[in-house]
Structure formats: structure tokens, C-alpha cells
Amino acid sequence: MKILLIQPxxxxxxxxxxxxxxxxxxLALLTIANLTPPEIEVVIINENVDKxxxxxxxDLVGITVTVDALPRAAEIAEKFKRKGRTVVAGGIHITACxxxxxxxxxxxxxxxxxxxxAKMLEDFTAKKLEKIYRDPVDSQVSSxxxxxxxxxxxxxxxxxxxxxxxxxxxxxCYNSNCNIHYMxxxxxxxITDIKTINRRHILFIDDNFIxxxxxxxxxxxxxxxxxxxxxxAITSNVTDKMLDLMVESGCQSLFIGFxxxxxxxxxxxxxxxxxxxxxxILVERLHSxxxxxxxxxxxxxxxxxxxxxxxxxxxxxxxRIETVTAHILTPYPGTKxxxxxxxxxxxxxxxxxxxxxxxxxxxxxxxxxxxxxxGYINFYKxxxxxxxxxxxxxxxxxxxxxxxxxxxxxxxxxxLSSALARIIPLEYMGKIAAKLSYKL
Numbered sequence: 119m120k121i122l123l124i125q126p127x128x129x130x131x132x133x134x135x136x137x138x139x140x141x142x143x144x145l146a147l148l149t150i151a152n153l154t155p156p157e158i159e160v161v162i163i164n165e166n167v168d169k170x171x172x173x174x175x176x177d178l179v180g181i182t183v184t185v186d187a188l189p190r191a192a193e194i195a196e197k198f199k200r201k202g203r204t205v206v207a208g209g210i211h212i213t214a215c216x217x218x219x220x221x222x223x224x225x226x227x228x229x230x231x232x233x234x235x236a237k238m239l240e241d242f243t244a245k246k247l248e249k250i251y252r253d254p255v256d257s258q259v260s261s262x263x264x265x266x267x268x269x270x271x272x273x274x275x276x277x278x279x280x281x282x283x284x285x286x287x288x289x290x291c292y293n294s295n296c297n298i299h300y301m302x303x304x305x306x307x308x309i310t311d312i313k314t315i316n317r318r319h320i321l322f323i324d325d326n327f328i329x330x331x332x333x334x335x336x337x338x339x340x341x342x343x344x345x346x347x348x349x350x351a352i353t354s355n356v357t358d359k360m361l362d363l364m365v366e367s368g369c370q371s372l373f374i375g376f377x378x379x380x381x382x383x384x385x386x387x388x389x390x391x392x393x394x395x396x397x398x399i400l401v402e403r404l405h406s407x408x409x410x411x412x413x414x415x416x417x418x419x420x421x422x423x424x425x426x427x428x429x430x431x432x433x434x435x436x437x438r439i440e441t442v443t444a445h446i447l448t449p450y451p452g453t454k455x456x457x458x459x460x461x462x463x464x465x466x467x468x469x470x471x472x473x474x475x476x477x478x479x480x481x482x483x484x485x486x487x488x489x490x491x492x493g494y495i496n497f498y499k500x501x502x503x504x505x506x507x508x509x510x511x512x513x514x515x516x517x518x519x520x521x522x523x524x525x526x527x528x529x530x531x532x533x534l535s536s537a538l539a540r541i542i543p544l545e546y547m548g549k550i551a552a553k554l555s556y557k558l
Contacts (some may be wrong), residue, residue, distance in 0.1 A: 119243075120159045122176035123147045126183070126190040127165035135532035137168035140544055142274040145323070146182045146209060146231070148262030153235045165190075167271045172197050178242055183209040183219065184473040185450050192222040199224070204247065206238060214295040214452030216250060218225075228297055229253030230282065232260045238306045241479040259303045264314050270543035273551075276317045280308050280337065284326040286353065289387040290416070290447060293325065297452075300425035302333045305340055312344065319552040322350035328360060329353075338363040340522045347556040349373070354400055355391045361407055370520070370556065371410035371440070374400075377427055383419035387455065401437045408514040410440040410521065416475075417494050418447035423484035427493035431500055438510045440521050441529075442501055445475035446494050447482070520555035527551075 125144045146163060151160045163170055179198045182190045188211055195205040208227035212219050216228045225247050227234050233253035239246045259282055269275045283300035284293040290299055291486070310511060312320060327350035328334045338360075344367075351373035364372075381394040404411055415430055427456050434442055449465060450455040450473060459465050459480060466487065467479035474495075478487040485493070500506060507525045512518055527535045552558055 119157075119177050119498060120161070120175060121154060121178045121180060122174055123150055123160060123162045124182070124191075124194060125162075125164040125166070126181065126187040126194060127472060128184075128187060129471060131474060133476075133497060133529070135536040137528060137532055137536050137539065137544075138274065140272055140440060140539070142272050142277045142321075142323075143266065143268070144182055145262045145277060145534055147180075148264070149260055150180060150231055150235060151266070152237070153231065153260055153261040158239075162266065163262050163269075164268075164271075164427045165194075167268070170194065172201065176203055176238075179203050179205045179211075181205065181207045181223070183207050183211045185211040185214075186471055187211075188219065188222075189469070189471045192477060202412075204242060206242075206247075210292055210298075212453070213297045214292055214450065216297070218451065220249060225249055225251065227251050227253065229255070229299070230259065233257030237484070255299050255301075259301070261305075261307060261311050261314070266309070267498075270490050270545045273548040274321055275545060275548075276315050276319055277321045277323050278308060279303070279323055280327065281324045281329055281333075283329075285316045285329045286326070286389075286391055286458050287454070288389045289458070290449065292450055292453060294454040295452045300329055302330050305333070308337065309340060309344075312341070312346070312488075317552075318344075318346050318558050319556060320346050320348040322348060324351060326355055327352050331357070331360060335360065335363055335500065338367045342367045344368075347552070347558065351375075353391045354393070358403065361403060361409070365407045365409065370517075372404065372411060373412040373414060373443070375414040377414060377416045378419050378426070378552050379421070379433055380419065380421055380426065382421040386420035397433075398437060401439070405438065405513065408516055410512065410517050411443040413439045415442055415444045416447050417444060417497070418478070418480065418482040418485075418490045421485050421505060424493055427497050431497055431506075434504050435509050436500060438512060440510060440512060440517065441524055444494060444497055446478055446490060448473050448475045448477075448479060459506070502546055504530075520551075523551050523555060 128139055146160050151162060154160050180193045204224045206225045207223040208231055212226050213228050216226060220226050225442055230253040234251040238251055281302045285300050287294040301541050311315050346368040347370050348368050349371040354374055376397060377389055379394060384392045449459045464481045466481055472479055478491045482490050512521050
């Protein structure tokens, strides 16, 4: 039996280069591969990296689906079904919108694959595949297959998840969907993954690394002797006790969902864990510990006006925010925000390939769609100008090398770095960057 697992090609956002598309392999597909019995041949294709061979003699084709990739995933599924292949699908968008996505595939998985993949394979072999499989909420998260062959094609092969979901349910986030559930992994399993990767530089890619503070504190204490250098995504309600443990265990940078400088906007989408009045205090608490910040910002929230772009830029520069990931408010189908905006007739674009937070698909309250898009693009240009890169230089000397590498080699001169990747394998570029940044 042969199984072909596919990650559909993503469209590149205006501020990104091909480096973004080759950042890391799909942990979802690597996990599926690890769940598959060893006697079954599994081939993984990331369409951002390789072409799909539609003549591959697969008995079963599996596709992981995000919202913006659904149109492409449907095209891929149709081509394989024409050749008589059975196509199954899963992923965050399938889980959020099973009714809407099921018609494109022979079968779908709602929730984690860990609780249903074995059953899907069994039913497929017995020729009694069901249309929808639902993962038991309490099924445990499995490890990905880290010893895959194509590591040289990615910048980071040191990516680990310690949990699924988030305990908060902000309206614009997939975690507001009733099919998305939060749970932590077993600590021993995560540590086993770290040892398997055999690298001191680790990227934890959870939606919320501190979703369960008791679990996180215990985990951080366990990894202190490993002398790691790591990054993660957290919410703004982090405590000083947690930050001290993070520093002691090797934290270098944190992705934080500030989302907006407008408290009314935060309140409108039920971002209850954020307090605008404490943002500068939080930044100081992080910077005083030598931790870099990657701030998530969303433009186009309720109560936003065109003033929000300059206000946010000024705040980021003044507070020396090392990196910013900005988004245009996008109502993902299956979220509370989508249902609200749909009922208010504020959604103006239903092409899901545009639902990548880099297109305007809504009628914003305080500005025109054109102003929202232009403000978003100009914010990026201004933030990563030479002048503002220098103004945002970290006070902590140990963070200046990673800061300059990201701001110049990834953002400012990303096309040059992308061209270098044709000569130097991306995995080596990632290792070199980690060595320069953290003296590994």
C-alpha cells in the first residue's frame, strides 16, 4: 500500500519571499506519517517545495488544509479522483468547517488525526471508508516523524508543539470554533522530541505556550538542564515567575498577540487577556530579561480608523519592538467573527484563497477597504526601513545579531537571501543563523 500526503501550495503574501513558504515542514503530515504502520510506504509532498506527480501510484491521498489553501486542495483532490484515487483531508479548516469542506473529498478528519487515522486506514482497506471521522477529544498528541528525507529544503527542522489549541476563544481566531479543543502533551513525550531533533535551538509553535501555566512551569523546570535556546508564542498575561523560568531555561524570543493599541477594538473581539494599559510594562519586563519580541498586530478591527497605522508604527519604534507580524482582520469561516460579519453583511470577498490576512475581504468600520490595504502595506515598508530598523535596535547586546539577521536578511533583503538559498541548502542557512545568533 502506498500513501501520498500533500501540503498544497500557499500564495505568497506581498511582504514575503519564498523563504516564508519554505520555513518548516508540515508537522501535521509528519505526524500522519509517524502514525502510519511501517509496512505502508508514505511519500510527503509540500507543493511549496516540490511538484505533485499526479501519476504517482498512490492507493490513498491525504491533504492537509488551511482556509486559504482550500481552493487549491480541492483542485488537487479533483485531479486525483479523476485518476481513480481515494482522497482524504484534514487540518484546521476542515475541522472548523466540516459541512462545507466534506464535498470536495472522499473522507475528512475533524479534529486531531491521532484518534482516527488508524480507523480510517482500516476502513479504507476494507472498502468501507466513512465520509466523516471525528477525533475523540481526549486522544493524545503524537510525535511527528522527524527523520524525514528532505530536511535540506527547509530553514527550520527544529519545530515542536507542546499543545493543541488555546484556552482563550478570541472571536477572530479558529479557537473560537466549537470543534477546536485545548490540550497539553505529555512532558516526557515533548522532551523525547527535543532529544530526537538533537538541536539546542528549538522553536515551539503552539498557539499559546502558556495556556496551562502549571504545565508550562513544570515543563520549563524540566528543560533547564538541557541548555536550550528557544522561542515560542504566548499571550500577554504572562507572569514574572513564568518569565524568570523562561529565561533560566533558554528563552530568546516570544511571539505575543498584542493585536491592537485600541482597547475598544480588543474588547470588541473578546481579546479578554489583553490590557492596553499594560503593554509598555510587558515590553519592559521582557526586554529587561533580554527577550526579543515578535508582536502580532491586526489592522481593521472594530473601532480602528486610519490613524491606527501611524500610532502602531510610532509605538513599535518607540518601544524597540524587534519584529512585527501584521495582519488584516480576516473572518475565518467557522469562527465567531465570521458568523457576526456574515450576518452584518460586512464580508465582501468569499474567495478563500484571499483569506491569508494579507487581503481585504471585509468592509471595515472606520476606513475604506482601500485605505486598510494601503495602510497595512505602508506600515510594513516604514517599519522595516533602514531608519526604523536602527531605531528599534535592541538594548540587549546579545539580541542584536538575531535582530539584524531577521530585519535585514529576512525582511529587508529577503529576495537576496532567497536567491542565496538556490546555492546554500536552507537547512544550512538556518543552522548558520542559529549559530551566529546564539553562539551554538
